[in-house]
Amino acid sequence: MSNFLTGLGIGIIPWYATAILAVCAYFLGNINPAILLGRAMGVDVRAQGSGNAGTTNALRSLGKKAGVITFGIDVVKGWAGYYLPLLVFLRIGLNDEGIMRGMVSSQYQAAHDAAMLWGLASYAPAMLCGLCVVLGHMYPAAFGFRGGKGVATAFGVLLAASWLYALILLAVVVLFTAIFRRVSLSVLIAVATAIVLVFAGGARGEDFAYLTGPLRFNVYFPLWIVILLALIVWKHRANIGRLLKGEEPRLSLGGGSGKAPGNGGEGGAQ
DSSP states (O other), rough: OOOHHHHTSSSSSSSHHHHHHHHHHHHTTTTOHHHHHHTTOOOGGGGGGGGGOSSHHHHHHHHHHHHHHHHHHHHHHHHHHHHHHHHHHHHHHHHHHHHHHHTOOSSHHHHHHHHHHHHHHHHHHHHHHHHHHHHHHOGGGGGGTOOOOOOHHHHHHHHHHHHHHHHHHHHHHHHHHHHHHHHHHHHHHHHHHHHHHHHHHHHHHHSSTTOGGGGGGGGTTHHHHHHHHHHHHHTTTTHHHHHTOOOOOOOOOOSSSSSSSSSSSSOOOO
């Protein structure tokens, strides 16, 4: 963690730029389509089913259309919460004289070092903003700190950071949801898959070859992934308890009436 914070304070990105964009990312995460759509339909989605303000509970409580809209908006805000600050940080980094000299250098080592420094300076604070948008979704100040579980928003963040990595995890969730009909279980399997991918790739010395762009050079990616996934697991602790007891219900695509399907532990994972 200390190395990550050192990267944030590397000196190229002003601390106030990081702070401002991190706060903006958090409040972007506060935009919760499940809650807003529910209110438009006269339903408090947090009083329905699991009480979770996310895709699965919106799907069950508000209907398929609301579930799709909720998923789409949550993914987009996660993507924007990471990618838009990154553009700002990359721009600031390119204004650094030392980086610019390195970038245009004909010497490989100088260019490589400049790319590394640019990546550390720009991607570390962008990762912080990615965490903030997920936290904003999970604990929105605008809605009494009662939000969703962050899966769709985290997927959007990962989609911006490494689309290939994100799509692999999405395929895992879709596959195991189709097999077991339990979204929470599928999400936890995807979490385990993510850990294996990150650390197995590093152990083989492949420089995280499945990542895309300059993020491949960022040594903080494994730490960031662990923090992001730990947040998701924490928000699924009730689901884990029900899974261990064999009480986690299967996903049902019925509903849409806006009536509560019961508070006995709907398996929402978003």
